[in-house]
Amino acid sequence: xxxxxxxxxxxxxxxxxxxxxxxxxxxxxxxxxxxxxxxxxxxxxxxxxxxxxxxxxxxxxxxxxxxxxxxxxxxxxxxxxxxxxxxxxxxxxxxxxxxxxxxxxxxxxxxxxxxxxxxxxxxxxxxxxxxxxxxxxxxxxxxxxxxxxxxxxxxxxxxxxxxxxxxxxxxxxxxxxxxxxxxxxxxxxxxxxxxxxxxxxxxxxxxxxxxxxxxxxxxxxxxxxxxxxxxxxxxxxxxxxxxxxxxxxxxxxxxxxxxxxxxxxxxxxxxxxxxxxxxxxxxxxxxxxxxxxxxxxxxxxxxxxxxxxxxxxxxxxxxxxxxxxxxxxxxxxxxxxxxxxxxxxxxxxxxxxxxxxxxx
Amino acid sequence: xxxxxxxxxxxxxxxxxxxxxxxxxxxxxxxxxxxxxxxxxxxxxxxxxxxxxxxxxxxxxxxxxxxxxxxxxxxxxxxxxxxxxxxxxxxxxxxxxxxxxxxxxxxxxxxxxxxxxxxxxxxxxxxxxxxxxxxxxxxxxxxxxxxxxxxxxxxxxxxxxxxxxxxxxxxxxxxxxxxxxxxxxxxxxxxxxxxxxxxxxxxxxxxxxxxxxxxxxxxxxxxxxxxxxxxxxxxxxxxxxxxxxxxxxxxxxxxxxxxxxxxxxxxxxxxxxxxxxxxxxxxxxxxxxxxxxxxxxxxxxxxxxxxxxxxxxxxxxxxxxxxxxxxxxxxxxxxxxxxxxxxxxxxxxxxxxxxxxxxxxxxxxxxxxxxxxxxxxxxxxxxxxxxxxxx
Numbered sequence: 001x002x003x004x005x006x007x008x009x010x011x012x013x014x015x016x017x018x019x020x021x022x023x024x025x026x027x028x029x030x031x032x033x034x035x036x037x038x039x040x041x042x043x044x045x046x047x048x049x050x051x052x053x054x055x056x057x058x059x060x061x062x063x064x065x066x067x068x069x070x071x072x073x074x075x076x077x078x079x080x081x082x083x084x085x086x087x088x089x090x091x092x093x094x095x096x097x098x099x100x101x102x103x104x105x106x107x108x109x110x111x112x113x114x115x116x117x118x119x120x121x122x123x124x125x126x127x128x129x130x131x132x133x134x135x136x137x138x139x140x141x142x143x144x145x146x147x148x149x150x151x152x153x154x155x156x157x158x159x160x161x162x163x164x165x166x167x168x169x170x171x172x173x174x175x176x177x178x179x180x181x182x183x184x185x186x187x188x189x190x191x192x193x194x195x196x197x198x199x200x201x202x203x204x205x206x207x208x209x210x211x212x213x214x215x216x217x218x219x220x221x222x223x224x225x226x227x228x229x230x231x232x233x234x235x236x237x238x239x240x241x242x243x244x245x246x247x248x249x250x251x252x253x254x255x256x257x258x259x260x261x262x263x264x265x266x267x268x269x270x271x272x273x274x275x276x277x278x279x280x281x282x283x284x285x286x287x288x289x290x291x292x293x294x295x296x297x298x299x300x301x302x303x304x305x306x307x308x309x310x311x312x313x314x315x316x317x318x319x320x321x322x323x324x325x326x327x328x329x330x331x332x333x334x335x336x337x338x339x340x341x342x343x344x345x346x347x348x349x350x351x352x353x354x355x356x357x358x359x360x
Numbered sequence: 361x362x363x364x365x366x367x368x369x370x371x372x373x374x375x376x377x378x379x380x381x382x383x384x385x386x387x388x389x390x391x392x393x394x395x396x397x398x399x400x401x402x403x404x405x406x407x408x409x410x411x412x413x414x415x416x417x418x419x420x421x422x423x424x425x426x427x428x429x430x431x432x433x434x435x436x437x438x439x440x441x442x443x444x445x446x447x448x449x450x451x452x453x454x455x456x457x458x459x460x461x462x463x464x465x466x467x468x469x470x471x472x473x474x475x476x477x478x479x480x481x482x483x484x485x486x487x488x489x490x491x492x493x494x495x496x497x498x499x500x501x502x503x504x505x506x507x508x509x510x511x512x513x514x515x516x517x518x519x520x521x522x523x524x525x526x527x528x529x530x531x532x533x534x535x536x537x538x539x540x541x542x543x544x545x546x547x548x549x550x551x552x553x554x555x556x557x558x559x560x561x562x563x564x565x566x567x568x569x570x571x572x573x574x575x576x577x578x579x580x581x582x583x584x585x586x587x588x589x590x591x592x593x594x595x596x597x598x599x600x601x602x603x604x605x606x607x608x609x610x611x612x613x614x615x616x617x618x619x620x621x622x623x624x625x626x627x628x629x630x631x632x633x634x635x636x637x638x639x640x641x642x643x644x645x646x647x648x649x650x651x652x653x654x655x656x657x658x659x660x661x662x663x664x665x666x667x668x669x670x671x672x673x674x675x676x677x678x679x680x681x682x683x684x685x686x687x688x689x690x691x692x693x694x695x696x697x698x699x700x701x702x703x704x705x706x707x708x709x710x711x712x713x714x715x716x717x718x719x720x721x722x723x724x725x726x727x728x729x730x731x732x733x734x735x736x737x738x739x740x741x742x743x744x745x746x747x748x749x750x751x
Contacts, residue, residue, distance in 0.1 A: 340363065
């Protein structure tokens with residue numbers, strides 16, 4: 001069981017089998033495992049939800065009988081409170097799209113139960129045997145809760161969608177808009193042929209040349225490893241996979257579980273009318289480290305997601321149309337800075353300074 | 361180096377700042393020999409423009425000698441070349457530049473997202489004109505970094521003084537574009553609101569373009585006198601003495617001028633616009649402009665005529681006579697000047713002797729006297745029309 005949890009099988013978006021070759025390096029069996037594993041966790045969570053509600057009702061309605069059954073002092077008030085807690089957990093699990101948190105709260109409740117039962121396990125208790133039996137049961141339930149919570153937490157938001165085996169194809173836009181986190185969307189027209197624009201973006205290792213918050217991208221087939229600078233200059237990393245890649249049309253990606261950022265997005269390319277070049281539309285969502293709070297902090301430091309993506313796309317246009325990212329005396333800083341030339345040492349420190357030459 | 365920096369409302373100070381550096385491969389560094397204070401600088405001085413930061417270097421009308429060139433400049437510009445630098449920064453490669461719309465270049469404003477919030481789209485970067493236009497250091501300094509130096513700067517031929525060509529950087533092309541937008545035909549009567557430096561050039565340009573009568577409107581007699589004696593205005597109106605609309609009716613036999621030029625902009629006398637600045641959200645305008653001059657141009661213009669707006673506006677206007685515009689079938693033409701496309705033709709006019717732009721200069725100061733220059737220019741003291749600074 002442990003090895004199943006730890007393995008990170010490679011997967012291909014099941015939505016797009018008809019496009020391009022599936023990655024031959026992918027572990028087919030592993031993929032199957034993941035799918036059933038996900039389904040498992042979901043089903044367990046649902047079971048635990050109903051179990052909680054059932055147990056909670058029992059604790060509220062028949063506290064005395066329950067106390068007798070498990071060999072502890074009859075304290076109806078305490079039992080009723082615990083009943084309310086159980087029902088709360090149950091409802092939380094059953095009603096949320098992402099029940100991981102609620103299942104973790106069950107684990108916390110289990111710890112509390114175990115502590116309470118444990119305190120009654122001393123030799124003073126004439127019904128020690130019953131209490132011991134109850135403790136074993138709770139330990140068993142705790143194990144199930146833990147397993148379920150861990151399984152659910154490991155999945156990204158998109159992991160859930162994988163479990164919908166027959167869920168049908170989800171469009172790239174769906175994958176962004178149905179997810180959580182900050183969403184940004186922007187568009188730019190670049191006066192270069194669509195092949196050149198697509199080709200430049202497709203080589204992800206190019207992206208740090210104009211995306212100011214990216215430090216590096218390492219590509220390995222359909223997977224890539226991303227390193228970026230988050231709010232307050234902290235470094236974050238994540239793995240991603242290319243979900244769809246339709247040359248000169250669309251590239252979509254999503255992060256894999258286990259990284260520090262949960263993100264997904266797509267870039268669409270289209271011929272602009274006349275000879276204006278290529279229209280590029282980017283839509284993406286991301287859960288910055290720290291979630292929405294992290295994003296608010298980022299805004300305080302002067303960069304909101306929308307600004308960053310707009311700036312990045314403009315920098316992309318700069319590079320393709322003029323050969324490099326165009327800088328002003330103040331744009332080389334991420335924070336506010338007066339419009340005056342930099343000192344030498346400020347220039348050396350500036351992460352944004354990029355006089356790199358061109359694509360061509 | 362020393363540079364004139366914005367330090368708050370009605371506060372500028374010449375400070376010691378780092379020398380400019382090459383940041384992009386097509387940059388050049390120019391040692392500035394002459395620079396000027398623009399009427400639009402007063403909007404910054406009086407804190408009408410949001411996104412200013414203390415320490416921003418001001419100034420967008422400058423010229424000088426190239427002292428350093430970036431590696432991407434392939435011999436088009438060399439160290440030692442004497443150049444005038446246009447105030448909008450243009451890349452030359454984008455859709456807008458290709459169409460000759462240099463002041464809306466798509467590549468030179470790194471703060472595009474900020475401009476987009478206010479205007480819907482970004483426009484070109486501008487030297488020394490707030491972070492809304494990119495946060496570029498300005499030219500009221502000893503040196504300046506000039507991006508895309510193979511696109512903007514105009515080489516100055518021998519035999520012309522700084523004062524004769526400095527205004528090719530902004531106000532002469534701006535006034536000229538204002539007049540050009542009027543589409544002047546023989547017999548046309550042109551009315552120009554604002555007899556400041558830009559208004560003076562609009563009047564002079566209207567004359568060069570063949571206007572029959574040019575009416576200058578202002579409240580300072582010394583400026584109206586310059587318009588009449590130097591710029592070529594045929595008539596003047598001091599709006600503090602007489603009602604402009606009535607006077608124009610009378611002067612045009614009831615028709616109204618064929619075209620009206622607004623060379624006044626958002627600081628029209630008597631208006632109190634305020635902007636509040638919010639860095640993380642869209643800049644909010646608390647109180648709208650009161651475009652007194654603009655309104656008058658619309659009401660005065662003859663039906664089917666043209667209103668040419670070269671005065672700078674930044675935000676939202678109130679009580680705009682859209683009904684008059686629509687029903688009289690007026691054409692409004694406007695924009696920040698696309699300086700690059702006028703520099704060469706206007707240089708030729710200067711060389712031919714059609715015009716000597718230095719006629720607008722009334723004060724010549726050292727760079728260190730910049731704060732004084734701003735004061736007298738802002739308060740129209742000492743018969744100030746145009747202040748030129750020497751670093």
